[in-house]
Amino acid sequence: MSEQTFPSRPTLEAVAERAGVSRATASRVVNGGAGVRAPLADRVRQAVDELGYVPNQAARTLVTRRNDAVAVVVAEPETRFFSDPFFAQQVRGISKELTAHDNQLVLLLVEGTADYDRVGRYLAGGHVDGALIFSLHAHDPLPELARKAGIPTVFGGRPGWAETDRDRNALYVDCDNRGGARTAVRHLTGLGRRRIAHISGPLDQTASVDRLDGFRDILPDADPALIAEGDFTPDGGERAMAELLDRCPDLDGVFAASDLMASGALRVLRERGRSVPGDVALVGFDDMVQVAQLTDPPLTTVRQDIEEMGRLMARLLLRSLDPRRDAPGALPLSSVVTPTHLVRRRSA
Amino acid sequence: MSEQTFPSRPTLEAVAERAGVSRATASRVVNGGAGVRAPLADRVRQAVDELGYVPNQAARTLVTRRNDAVAVVVAEPETRFFSDPFFAQQVRGISKELTAHDNQLVLLLVEGTADYDRVGRYLAGGHVDGALIFSLHAHDPLPELARKAGIPTVFGGRPGWAETDRDRNALYVDCDNRGGARTAVRHLTGLGRRRIAHISGPLDQTASVDRLDGFRDILPDADPALIAEGDFTPDGGERAMAELLDRCPDLDGVFAASDLMASGALRVLRERGRSVPGDVALVGFDDMVQVAQLTDPPLTTVRQDIEEMGRLMARLLLRSLDPRRDAPGALPLSSVVTPTHLVRRRSA
DNA sequence: GCAACCTATGAGAGCGCTCTCCCGAGGCTG
DNA sequence: CAGCCTCGGGAGAGCGCTCTCATAGGTTGC
Numbered sequence: 001m002s003e004q005t006f007p008s009r010p011t012l013e014a015v016a017e018r019a020g021v022s023r024a025t026a027s028r029v030v031n032g033g034a035g036v037r038a039p040l041a042d043r044v045r046q047a048v049d050e051l052g053y054v055p056n057q058a059a060r061t062l063v064t065r066r067n068d069a070v071a072v073v074v075a076e077p078e079t080r081f082f083s084d085p086f087f088a089q090q091v092r093g094i095s096k097e098l099t100a101h102d103n104q105l106v107l108l109l110v111e112g113t114a115d116y117d118r119v120g121r122y123l124a125g126g127h128v129d130g131a132l133i134f135s136l137h138a139h140d141p142l143p144e145l146a147r148k149a150g151i152p153t154v155f156g157g158r159p160g161w162a163e164t165d166r167d168r169n170a171l172y173v174d175c176d177n178r179g180g181a182r183t184a185v186r187h188l189t190g191l192g193r194r195r196i197a198h199i200s201g202p203l204d205q206t207a208s209v210d211r212l213d214g215f216r217d218i219l220p221d222a223d224p225a226l227i228a229e230g231d232f233t234p235d236g237g238e239r240a241m242a243e244l245l246d247r248c249p250d251l252d253g254v255f256a257a258s259d260l261m262a263s264g265a266l267r268v269l270r271e272r273g274r275s276v277p278g279d280v281a282l283v284g285f286d287d288m289v290q291v292a293q294l295t296d297p298p299l300t301t302v303r304q305d306i307e308e309m310g311r312l313m314a315r316l317l318l319r320s321l322d323p324r325r326d327a328p329g330a331l332p333l334s335s336v337v338t339p340t341h342l343v344r345r346r347s348a
Numbered sequence: 349m350s351e352q353t354f355p356s357r358p359t360l361e362a363v364a365e366r367a368g369v370s371r372a373t374a375s376r377v378v379n380g381g382a383g384v385r386a387p388l389a390d391r392v393r394q395a396v397d398e399l400g401y402v403p404n405q406a407a408r409t410l411v412t413r414r415n416d417a418v419a420v421v422v423a424e425p426e427t428r429f430f431s432d433p434f435f436a437q438q439v440r441g442i443s444k445e446l447t448a449h450d451n452q453l454v455l456l457l458v459e460g461t462a463d464y465d466r467v468g469r470y471l472a473g474g475h476v477d478g479a480l481i482f483s484l485h486a487h488d489p490l491p492e493l494a495r496k497a498g499i500p501t502v503f504g505g506r507p508g509w510a511e512t513d514r515d516r517n518a519l520y521v522d523c524d525n526r527g528g529a530r531t532a533v534r535h536l537t538g539l540g541r542r543r544i545a546h547i548s549g550p551l552d553q554t555a556s557v558d559r560l561d562g563f564r565d566i567l568p569d570a571d572p573a574l575i576a577e578g579d580f581t582p583d584g585g586e587r588a589m590a591e592l593l594d595r596c597p598d599l600d601g602v603f604a605a606s607d608l609m610a611s612g613a614l615r616v617l618r619e620r621g622r623s624v625p626g627d628v629a630l631v632g633f634d635d636m637v638q639v640a641q642l643t644d645p646p647l648t649t650v651r652q653d654i655e656e657m658g659r660l661m662a663r664l665l666l667r668s669l670d671p672r673r674d675a676p677g678a679l680p681l682s683s684v685v686t687p688t689h690l691v692r693r694r695s696a
Numbered sequence: 697g698c699a700a701c702c703t704a705t706g707a708g709a710g711c712g713c714t715c716t717c718c719c720g721a722g723g724c725t726g
Numbered sequence: 727c728a729g730c731c732t733c734g735g736g737a738g739a740g741c742g743c744t745c746t747c748a749t750a751g752g753t754t755g756c
Contacts, residue, residue: 009474009498009742011741012742012743012744013742013743021706022705022707023706023707023742023743023744024705024706024707024708024744024745025706027743027744027745028705028744031744035703035705036704036705037704040704052496054469054472055743056410056473056742056743057473057475058405058406058407058409058410058741058742058743059406059410059711059741059742059743059744060742060743060744061406062404062406062710062712062713062741062742062743062744063710063742063743063744064711064743064744064745069475078436078440081436082430082433082436083436085430085431087430088427088429088430088431091426091430092426095457099463102466104454104470104475105455106452106454106455107453107454107455109443115447118447121402122452124357125402125403125405126357126402126404126406127405127417127452148400359711359712359713360713360714361712361713369735369736370735370736370737371712371713371714371736371737372715372735372736372737372738373734375713376734376735379714383733383734383735384734385734385735388734388735403713404711404712406712407712407741408712408713409713410711410713410743411712411714411740412714412715412741
């Protein structure tokens with residue numbers, strides 16, 4: 001049925017010949033045309049149009065050593081990547097910033113252990129100029145792969161070794177997890193709640209640990225039975241909430257480390273006949289559109305600007321790829337911690 | 349804070365020198381090592397390891413004219429791309445097949461009109477060997493862009509012009525939308541339903557039109573008031589269902605063109621006090637895990653194997669990139685229509 | 697009016713790789 | 727044992743582009 005044929009593309013040489021100039025001049029025009037007199041430049045541009053010339057990216061990359069492409073690496077099962085709006089928002093922010101600077105986004109999903117090899121080869125193969133890595137778990141080999149590949153990297157979320165191991169010089173963007181958690185818990189204590197539980201994220205991620213630390217900052221003597229570990233999914237939130245209710249039926253407040261987990265917790269609370277916020281006040285984290293506002297009751301939550309964080313990650317990476325980019329006064333080349341703040345709705 | 353330095357990569361020349369062979373031999377070993385005697389090959393492999401050599405992809409592409417990368421182009425707002433599990437499943441199928449053949453997936457999202465330019469340039473720039481395009485709407489410029497770029501393309505879902513405009517020779521993978529719709533509607537009539545409504549997808553997509561056609565095959569005299577157009581989202585399903593109930597309060601069956609829309613319809617039916625399947629029997633389309641089985645009641649629906657369709661798309665594209673791949677007897681190089689079948693659950 | 701100086705253009709090297717040729721060494725046949 | 731074939735390995739061209747460097751022509755200054 002199909003017999004697609006694909007003629008070979010015109011080369012710069014062909015353009016130059018048609019315009020009656022040298023390849024060098026044609027190249028100059030194609031790349032902005034600085035220092036080429038108008039009549040010549042016009043002839044070249046016309047030749048480009050007539051031939052439908054598009055530069056061969058491989059040849060260009062070979063000499064400039066730039067790809068104008070950036071890898072986004074996600075160490076999370078595809079299922080979660082596609083179902084958790086967190087990633088969608090972050091990728092959108094990244095995507096906007098990258099396309100604004102004519103960079104291409106290459107998505108690399110890491111599912112099985114075997115994928116690490118493939119990703120390592122890809123990063124080292126010179127396909128991309130830099131990497132954005134997020135959802136990093138402890139002992140994940142990705143940072144090492146990126147380092148070996150020798151390409152600039154920016155992390156979404158503080159890597160575990162960022163503080164201890166200074167010379168590895170991680171560049172990251174994260175929100176003020178600990179401060180946000182403190183605000184959330186303080187809000188609950190302010191409401192007079194006395195038995196406050198915490199549903200944490202997976203404790204091999206710094207975001208989870210930091211939020212737990214914030215919780216403990218306010219409640220240093222909290223009963224360990226009041227803390228359950230989730231996995232940032234609604235199901236995980238359900239499981240953790242059920243566990244907590246079994247252990248401490250008298251709890252009257254819950255701080256969940258994500259809105260998605262809070263939504264799961266909410267379902268379990270309702271099933272078990274607890275009113276929210278009457279019996280149990282509930283605070284989430286993220287202020288995820290499509291989640292926090294749609295639950296019943298809508299979630300009081302700690303807002304972080306996820307899309308903006310994505311944008312910052314991309315900007316940071318682009319700057320470390322080319323320090324001259326957006327000149328003085330711009331973003332300094334260092335990690336960024338964005339602020340959080342409490343959004344009060346009806347769940348607490 | 350950050351001062352990342354990036355040493356230049358070892359070249360094939362360096363490997364050859366270290367192994368005491370010519371560049372040609374080193375290249376042979378790196379690419380499979382056919383026709384190189386074992387001791388030499390081993391020396392080369394050792395040199396590769398010691399130097400941490402990784403081939404420069406740009407140089408390789410320049411001469412082979414292959415990228416081993418394929419673009420996946422989605423003409424749908426990011427929001428829908430990330431929230432609709434349909435895409436997730438399709439991309440997963442594609443991703444599996446591509447990685448199995450050492451091909452890289454490059455995701456291109458098209459949101460605004462401005463993005464078409466960027467995507468066109470990208471496809472024409474020789475970054476990728478082929479393109480997979482899905483969620484095509486009528487009059488979308490993407491097919492033309494891909495054609496101009498001169499790269500093989502496979503569509504997810506039959507493009508509108510595939511039947512009429514033979515010489516454009518579209519290669520596509522689709523499910524038997526019309527047949528599936530017929531099965532769904534026949535099931536409803538078989539249950540004794542007499543006022544059967546249809547919530548269609550956006551009618552500028554062939555999948556929507558085909559499903560509507562299937563509906564009409566069984567009910568050629570259906571009241572036009574019993575047909576409402578949705579947009580494949582839960583919200584669209586809600587709106588359409590509300591409309592239908594306003595127009596025809598006596599309807600007793602609904603065939604929704606997607607599970608997501610069916611889930612929205614279900615909410616509206618419940619709100620309006622209609623029991624399902626008692627008052628209104630409801631059939632969806634897709635058999636989307638995480639949707640059809642989780643609604644209350646679970647959806648009777650038309651199953652299509654979305655992941656498999658993704659896999660087929662990728663396989664078809666890989667074959668048209670390199671006809672020698674997976675030798676005789678394999679997939680013929682022509683469009684594929686996959687079967688559908690009814691999955692009975694409780695909603696009808 | 698001539699030296700000194702620009703500035704626009706061209707010539708050409710080379711980025712790192714693959715692949716086609718070609719040569720030489722060994723094994724076979726007659 | 728000569729002649730032929732085979733097959734492993736090397737030499738080298740060139741993929742399409744960018745960028746440095748040299749050059750030609752025009753300008754300026756004294």
